[in-house]
Amino acid sequence: MARFWLAGVEGVDMTVVTLRPARPEDMAAIRGLIRRSRINPTGLKWERFVVAEIGGQFAGCGQLKPHSDGTLELASIAVETPFRGQGLAAEIIHHLLGQAPRPLYLNCRSGLQGFYEKFGFRVMSVDEMPASQKRLFRLARALMKLFAQKETLLIMALET
Numbered sequence: 805m806a807r808f809w810l811a812g813v814e815g816v817d818m819t820v821v822t823l824r825p826a827r828p829e830d831m832a833a834i835r836g837l838i839r840r841s842r843i844n845p846t847g848l849k850w851e852r853f854v855v856a857e858i859g860g861q862f863a864g865c866g867q868l869k870p871h872s873d874g875t876l877e878l879a880s881i882a883v884e885t886p887f888r889g890q891g892l893a894a895e896i897i898h899h900l901l902g903q904a905p906r907p908l909y910l911n912c913r914s915g916l917q918g919f920y921e922k923f924g925f926r927v928m929s930v931d932e933m934p935a936s937q938k939r940l941f942r943l944a945r946a947l948m949k950l951f952a953q954k955e956t957l958l959i960m961a962l963e964t
């Protein structure tokens with residue numbers, strides 16, 4: 805468990821933030837946040853998650869998701885709206901990166917490229933992608949085209 809201070813949450817000067825392993829009873833809050841955030845709702849197993857709490861209240865989450873090809877993905881990074889823009893996602897990501905082997909992969913919409921580059925991730929070409937991420941990339945690209953989305957899906961990797 806890690807504790808740190810987060811400055812600037814509205815109405816609170818300095819708020820204690822706790823990062824802890826998820827428990828079975830966190831699943832409803834995790835599923836709700838993932839659904840409202842409109843990110844991938846598959847593969848949500850509480851055992852893999854870290855949860856951020858502010859004043860005992862669920863505030864965000866993230867996980868390391870294993871794939872059948874042996875690769876690991878940084879996934880389900882999400883923060884409840886009132887707590888965004890305060891560095892909470894960065895704390896969750898740094899915490900998970902501290903536990904993860906390299907290379908570590910992620911997939912995200914193209915608007916988040918700059919966000920993940922701050923942590924050292926770089927965009928991969930199709931040729932470089934491991935099988936699990938290539939499958940996901942092709943499926944997502946087809947769906948985004950079908951629904952005429954402006955953004956694309958990116959596969960990114962952290963190698964060191």
Ligand SMILES: CC(C)(COP(=O)(O)OP(=O)(O)OC[C@H]1O[C@@H](n2cnc3c(N)ncnc32)[C@H](O)[C@@H]1OP(=O)(O)O)[C@@H](O)C(=O)NCCC(=O)NCCS
Pocket residue numbers: 841843880881882883884887888889890891892893894895911912913915916917918919922
């Ligand atoms: C994306 C998300 C997790 C960011 O959470 P957050 O707690 O607001 O992020 P942080 O405050 O830790 O931001 C860390 C840094 O990234 C930057 N950043 C935040 N959102 C960004 C975005 N959409 N694009 C580019 N940079 C971004 C911040 O400005 C900050 O930069 P700084 O360190 O130079 O100040 C949050 O907006 C969210 O939950 N979105 C919905 C779910 C989602 O899209 N998750 C990503 C799945 S791939």
